[in-house]
Amino acid sequence: MALYTYHHDAPTITAAGRRWVQTSLVGDASVLGGGTISTAANYDALDRHFIQQPDAGSGSFYEKLKTQLASAPADARKLMAELLWALFLFPSNITEDTKREGILEVWGWSGEQLDPAHPMLSDKLLDGIGSGGMGVNTNRWREMAYLIRLGQSIKAVPEADRAGIFADYDRFLDWIETIQESGDRQFRHMLRYFLFPERVERMSSNGDRYKVLAGFGVSPIRQTRRWTDRQLDDALLDLRRSLEERYGTKDLDFYLEPLRDQWKKPNEPDEAAGEESGIEDGATHVQENEPAYVRRTGPARNLILYGPPGTGKTWKLQQLFAKYTDQPADVDRTTWELGLVARFGWRAVIAAALADLGKAVKVTTLEQHALIRAKAAQRKRSNVRASLWGYMQSHTPLDVTTVNVADRRPPFVFIKGEESDWTVVADWQEADPEAAELLDAWQTGPGVAGRAVSRYRVVTFHPSYSYEDFVIGLRPIAADSNGDAGFRMVDGVFKQICAEARANPGKPYALFIDEINRANIAKVFGELITLIEPDKRAHYDAESNLVGGMEVQLPGTGDEDGEAERFGVPDNLDIYGTMNTADRSIALLDIALRRRFEFEEMPPSYKVLERRVEGVELARLLQAINERLEFLADRDRLIGHAYFTRVGSLDDLRNVFRLQVIPLLQEYFFDDWSRIGLVLAARGGSSFFLRAETMDAADVFGSLADVGVQERVRYALTPASDWTVEAFRSLYESPEAMG
Structure with a gap:
């Protein structure tokens, strides 16, 4: 079924x-x-x-x-x-x-x-x-x-x-x-x-039906395209029955491992x-109205999924993406505008707005354009006029004499008239393809282009990840006409998603942090570690005014008068993280994060593996290995089910053991092969996977050698081709049960 x-x-x-x-x-x-x-x-x-x-x-x-x-x-x-x-x-x-x-x-x-x-x-x-x-x-x-x-x-x-x-x-x-x-x-x-x-x-x-039947070698797409629904259903039913017999279980799904990779490209959407x-040209359905009732809301979610490697932590985060994604027919205009301009920098937005106006205008007129207002909201800019002047002057052709700024760099897009009005150069599309792409999307409108709008960002932490990457910091900028480079303050991914959430308080936003424990949390979050607490989140109205919660002043953002930018973490921003417990102990994060995050354990799921592969019961095999690991080490260093989800044959199982499981055990036990041997030992005796060899000092150093120890045991892997079904079964079944 x-x-x-x-x-x-x-x-x-x-x-x-x-x-x-x-x-x-x-x-x-x-x-x-x-x-x-x-x-x-x-x-x-x-x-x-x-x-x-x-x-x-x-x-x-x-x-x-x-x-x-x-x-x-x-x-x-x-x-x-x-x-x-x-x-x-x-x-x-x-x-x-x-x-x-x-x-x-x-x-x-x-x-x-x-x-x-x-x-x-x-x-x-x-x-x-x-x-x-x-x-x-x-x-x-x-x-x-x-x-x-x-x-x-x-x-x-x-x-x-x-x-x-x-x-x-x-x-x-x-x-x-x-x-x-x-x-x-x-x-x-x-x-x-x-x-x-x-x-x-x-x-x-029927699109995926064609691909499945082709991927499993039943029939090529050029033939199945001519089949009726009944023929397609019958062919897939026969295929399912053969796969159920092969894997020894009815719990199979073509969109999940081990079947998915047989017919589907990596990261291809379902x-x-x-x-x-069913998509046809000319679809014109765009934005939706505002909700007809008050949506029930709760506090912001701060959640960390933790567990051993391979337990599906990142996969589970990916399942949450849909919650923070608006499909073309469901996106409201505000969310669509914010999502659109988030993909482009200020220069492209200004050029697209000027081109859309179709004539030379004053800056006061330009700043009222919807594109400019959306970008200002998305980047939380109050002094928009200064940004407009700065970008336009920096990207004015060198032969334009109405601009006195020497620091000009390509692309040269803007023209300033004698009356201080601005327009774009005649070939602006060729000079700035980004702006041309933005204007095309803007004039097409939401929904028509068939592009979903994401209200989330994804980032992966690593040991060198810093506050400057995450919140705000100096970044080098391109060289000017004289070849001189410079620096400017650039918002990090966290500050960017906070600005987008603040500008659209009626919609939930999310930040997904993979491997959150691989960075120095205290340094990455800095003073914002306090602001992420649900009871200290900033509540903003539709005009982005603070009406509740806390804000802090960000260092390094002061203007000419020294007034630093005030910053809060909006209450419509959820923060999710994943943490590999085998990478670093969870205890090291307790002080910094325990009060501010919920923690959900992701243990290995044996139910996912409840099938038989050529006589080997994968769930029992993994459970037996993990029980030994927990006994010899701890529950943070287990092996997740994801290592075995793609196993469809004995050769697949051999490769997983040789290339993934055994190297992981080496890391867990710091190459202590005696303990690895205990994990891989048969229930009734020695291991089929490791061979113990005795090294004699006299054979290695000669008869006159005095090295203190006369004998030493070394371990070597047996050939993977010798790893039989009985070898794997020996890890979870007694000799009596195996017959």
């Missing part, structure tokens, strides 16, 4: 999907409690007001939807909210808050309010099962049109016959092929998975955007 996802509750969510089918498609009621709303009349009303009145103008999906449904019956608006709920049930690449806000907003147009705490709106249900790809976001209106057509189609079937369609796989496929505008709509695949997870993989489009994931 394709219900094993490890990090998503697929059984609960698919059960909710089937409940919706029975309640709202077979019957006429509502899983959200809106009465008898799933009727043929209400589906027809949505057809008239939504499908037959397309809105290709500007505005977000919800803005246009509200206009389209303005004269629709109240129950039809409720039905639209429930269809959104059904569409949002599968995708995990849309956050729970975003889903809930959209459903509540649309339901509210009926004149009634839906309780945000409704069981069907819980985080557990709205967590999703797998990526819905970009199509669910950029082409949401097409998915909603498909849902309406689907509802009209099933309501045309006699009620007594509806349940049979959804209970029989073959009848369902025959019926769903009759629905208009089917194409490659993603909900068609989501619904099939909800109904028949025992034979349908959790894939929201259900990649493109033709097969």
Whole structure:
């Protein structure tokens, strides 16, 4: 069955999907409690007001939807909210808050309010099962049109016959092929998975189905593209059964190890955007409205995940990225603007703003441009005018006589007129490609380009990482026209993400710090170690004014009068870290961080490895090794399950032991091979992996040598080709059990 996802509750969510089918498609009621709303009349009303009145103008999906449904019956608006709920049930690449806000907003147009705490709106249900790809976001209106057509189609079937369609796989496929505008709509695949997870993989489009079948050598993509859904499902089901037999477990998923690497490129997103994931040219859905209700908020989260190497700490952080990411159809204008300008420096922003204005303007006019205001908010600049003058004068061509600054450097983009007005040079796009890219994205608008907006930063600490890297410090700048280099104060990653969070207090932001214990925490955080405490976080209003919490004055940021910049850590910024306990003891961090962070242990997960590889039970093997390590060393120096997740054969297991496990044991025991030998010893005797050899002083030094010790034992690895299934089993099974 394709219900094993490890990090998503697929059984609960698919059960909710089937409940919706029975309640709202077979019957006429509502899983959200809106009465008898799933009727043929209400589906027809949505057809008239939504499908037959397309809105290709500007505005977000919800803005246009509200206009389209303005004269629709109240129950039809409720039905639209429930269809959104059904569409949002599968995708995990849309956050729970975003889903809930959209459903509540649309339901509210009926004149009634839906309780945000409704069981069907819980985080557990709205967590999703797998990526819905970009199509669910950029082409949401097409998915909603498909849902309406689907509802009209099933309501045309006699009620007594509806349940049979959804209970029989073959009848369902025959019926769903009759629905208009089917194409490659993603909900068609989501619904099939909800109904028949025992034979349908959790894939929201056929794109990944093609890749899986090609990656495992079943059939090339050029052939599978012509296959029907039934053929694809049957081929994947046969493949799954063979893999379950090979690995000795049903807990397999094509998006997780050990299967993922067989067909998927490293870091490739699930259900990649493109033709097969339902994205079509010309998608115009952009920003969303502000939430229709007050979002429940809590204190900022300071969390460190700690544990031995290979226990999935960094992987778990990556699963949190979606919480701080706005998909194109879900991004509000403020967040999109801040995310856009964060990718570009001041010079590119100024050039793009001037080019967008299309004429020479005074600095007072330029500083009111939305791009400039967004950059000022993102970088927390109060004296914007000085920054504008400085950058424009520094990047003015040398032959422009209206500027008296000698320190000019390329790219030469700006022109100052005799009346102190500014514009860009004629070939500014060639001179400054960054500015050209920014202006193109700005004029295209949010959502259209299909780019998600990230509200987080990721950094990895290391021994030489410093306060100057993290908060603020001097950096060299490019040489001027005379070849002289200089220095200026540059914000570090922490100060940058704090500025972005401060400028957008209605959205959560995050900083992810990998290997947080590898740097000197006291030096890296400096005086800010106090400000990260949840009860001392700064609370800012929409105008970035401090209304609560603490700020400090940052050293080295004083102006001409010596007044240093005031700085606080916003209360909408979460901080996450990972810590490898085998790298350094957690006790060394207690004083600095224990009061300010929560600590969550990430031990090895043996459940992930509950499968048999050519007779070797991976979970028992790792557990036996770790029990010996804990006995001989401590629980901080165990081995994580990630070392074994990609093991699919005996040769894979040999390579993991030879290239990763044994070298790690050498590090743990400082090359004390006698203790390594104890870890790798058979339960009934000596080790199959190490060979002990006696060295005689007379043989090494000669008969006259007097070195004090006459004999010494040395250890050597046996050939990896000799490591049999019995050798690995001997680590966790007694000779009697092995027969």
